[in-house]
Amino acid sequence: MAEVVKMPKMSDTMTEGVIAKWHKKVGDKVKSGDLMAEVETDKATMDFESYQEGTLLYIGAEEGAAAPVDSVIAVIGAEGEDYKAALEGASSEAPAAKTEAPAKQVDKPEEAEKPAKASADKEESTAKAEEVASDDSDPDAAAAAVGATVIRMPLLSDTMTEGVIAEWHKKVGDKVKSDDALADVETDKATMEVVGYAEGTLLYIGVEKGQAAKVNGIIAIVGKEGTDVAPLLKGGTAPKTAVKSAEPAAPAEKAPATEEASAESSKQEVHSDSSSRVKASPLARKIAKDKGIDIEQVKGSAEGGRIVKKDIEGFTPSTKQVAEAAPASAPTAEKPASTGSTAVTIPQFIGEEKYTEKPVSQMRKVIAKRLSESLFTAPHFYLTMAIDMDSAMQARAKINEFASVKISFNDIVLKAVAIALKQHPNVNSSWLGDKIRYNEHVNIGVAVAVEDGLLVPVVRFADGKSLSHISAEVKDFAQRAKTKKLQPSDWEGSTFTISNLGMFGIDEFTAIINPPDACILAVGGISQVPVVKNGQVVPGNVMKVTLSCDHRVVDGATGSAFLQTLKSLLEEPVRLLV
Secondary structure, three states, X not given: XXXXXXXXOXXXXXXXXXXXXXXXXXXXXXXXXXXXXXXXXXXXXXXXXOOOOEEEEEEOXXXXXEEEOOOEEEEEEOOOOOOHHHHHHHOOOOOHHHHHHHHHHHHOHHHHOOOOOOHHHHHHHHHHHHHHHHHHOOHHHHHHHOOOEEEEOOOOOOOOOEEEEEEEOOOOOOEEOOOOEEEEEEOOOOEEEEEOOOOEEEEEEOOOOOOEEEOOOEEEEEEOOOOOOHHHOHHHOXXXXXXXXXXXXXXXXXXXXXXXXXXXXXXXXXXXXXXXXOOEOHHHHHHHHHHOOXXXXXXXXXXXXXXXXXXXXXXXXXXXXXXXXXXXHHHXXXXXXXXXXXOOOOOOOOOOOOOOOOOOOHHHHHHHHHHHHHHHHOOEEEEEEEEEOHXXXXXXXXXXXOOOOOOOHHHHHHHHHHHHHHHOOOOOEEEOOOOEEEOOOOOEEEOEEEOOEEEOOEEOOHHHOOHHHHHHHHHHHHHHHHOOOOOHHHHOOOOEEEEXXXXXXXXXXXXXXXXXXXXXXXEEEEEEEEEEEOOEEEEEEEEEEEEEXXXXXXXXXXXXXXXXXXXXXXXXXXXXXX
């Protein structure tokens, strides 16, 4: 009897899995313990083994596609067995469209293994793809019908909604192996490789370098050389880059040039006879006019001596031209002389308005989205406290005489925060909508500034680690963050966050809470200021910290008690060892 295979729950936070690679195809024999597929979860890519024996009759999720936990991804049974009854009994959510294409492979498995050879076979495959595409508009089903594979934008982090193609390692027409890296994708966290998981020829590229694609959006198609990919794209969309697009390239290039020349000739008619004879773009003419440059004196660098923007910007007037231009402005300066007063000569200054625009990076997009949601959703309030750091400075100097790695003030603050959180579990908590989670473990996120924004790697179980251990771990995180080598597991699971700007000379600031944490601590620099000790004004070293609290979870008294504990730990560092 046919048995359904469902997407397993491979981690506590997993809600769906992406089929990274199938190791079996429809019609293959499967034994218990055989590796069926590789599944990409929110934490890692894991092997999925079969617990059934028989023949693989149906595949419900194509490579690169996501499937919810407990959804049907395959059916195993006796060869030739009708598996549709098992699908209907397993779940009413199984998509009917996806069961049709694999069914054909089970009924006639020998057809799937015949190599495409003659042009007649190619036409038949294309017609088959068009028929499948017109029936259900499913590119994966249409691709399977002609032996091609649709490559989609994978979900590379828990917060990723789209990825930017940083670099293509293959071009259309290149041969591709299953483990080849097709492209580098920039996510909100890092730049990662996308592997094709398919063999054949790269037939289509749907997203150019520097452009973004939504998660699960089509970015490429791999298949047999010569396969027509047009029917595989939804709505009959013509491919952006495909093998067949190379032929009409030559005539296509002439059309824009003709249109541009026509547009320019119409614009040039409104200029004077002398300037109209000069071949120049409208933008070049405008800049030349604004700068007072005689466009006839500029030498064009474009095709046919045509003057473009860069020629105007790089043009330096000769001494003769400057002298000729001077009389034109002289009457303006000399006009007030008739009144008998001394004329004021205003020197001429020509400036240029300019700016640079850069596309928003994936990291910056997610930072903007998450922090906006946090600030506008969680009711923030702030508590600031000044801490005497004299003893901490003395303790740090003594510790560094013996420590294997250099201990920073940030390491000492992190350790003190970890101990304080164990005493104040209400601060070490998360708002979950209908409930509050009080975390018994202490995982502290440390905000690290990188070129494109901010990353928050997590020091796990910080309360149980020594200062040397914490220091080494934070230094490693900072180095890997700057080289974009951090993995999703490095920044997930924080229960509290620290943001330290003291090294930039900032005295105090407020920070936005990093969801799902209930609090974040903003740490300023240590300033030498006058303080009162034993009735005397003496120099002191003071550090200000500000606790941002989610008022849905933490009240003012709770946050204040936490800061008092933190203050006592830092003002008497020996307590960190108890």
